[in-house]
Amino acid sequence: MRAPLGTDETPELQAVLDALDDEGCRRIIEALDEPMAAKELSEECDIPLSTTYRKLELLTDAALLEERAVLQPDGHHTTEYDLVFEEVVIQLDEDRTLDVGVTRPSQSTDERLETLWAEVSKET
Template sequence: MVEPESEQVLDLLADDYAREILAYLSKQPMLVEELGEKCDGSKSTIYDRVDQLQSVGLVSENLQIDPQGHHRKQYETILNAVLVTFADGQYEIQLEIEEDTPDRFARMWGNIRGE
């Protein structure tokens, strides 16, 4: 897995919706519609933030098939913690990211296929 850029992550975490989405997804995987209800945001805003979180590697996506055969994307966070330390006139950002083995394999396979 490619480590996300720390500066991008900090910029994204400055957004209220992004933080709320990560907080809700830390409890359980959710659909965008469910996140929209919880975060009280428009569907397009929630989709945008989820896409941004996914693009920097903080959210993963799973495809769910309902009983009628419809495909729906369910999201979950893989970010556990962000640590910012300041010392000697510099700062360092550390991300604690956790993926299980099947998710890691799926991400690597997607990268190989160019997805």
Template sequence: MSEDPQSSEIYALLDDKYARAILTATDTTAKSAKELSDECDASLPTIYRRTERLIDCGLLEEQTKFEEEGHHHSVYKARLRRLTIELENNELKIDIEERPAEKMADRFTNIWGEL
């Protein structure tokens, strides 16, 4: 059985309790690394490593949240809507359905509203 590197990384991430916790925690609400650290009971370095891997695989996205007085920080939101693994012709195939990307106009409106 041969599998592409992307599939191998996704399997490894799904085997990791922190990666699963991050995906679950960011399903409906974007959260900061600090919020994820508290919610997932993980150190900030662990959260940053897992979010980077999840972003690289397209399962998580990083957004910028603006605060008062011009401050801003990153928040993370799950991109994964559905993940399917099939066994077909002696091969495991992975299919990822991502949430539709937020339209640029909607992002601008949200950012403007936060200012």
């Protein structure tokens, strides 16, 4: 399970540009009004499941999506994906190089705890 970058870190410019340049990735972003599983996104966006997984990886690598495990009542788990940005800004910095800024939604205490637990679990 991969979590997005922390709020004090910014994603790589090229990773964000690659993800946003991809039509399938943009369709996934538009479809994610609530957390969804890859299969649901595949059906909603009319993208083959194997391609959906590649698009989800692009978006996660660009720190625009978060993947999280959700425990099901039967004891199994499902991976769901959710947006972790409100705005992406590409700008020219004072050195005349392109820079990316990502505005993240504020997290509730429960969400911060979940993110922290995901990081601890990833390290162990």
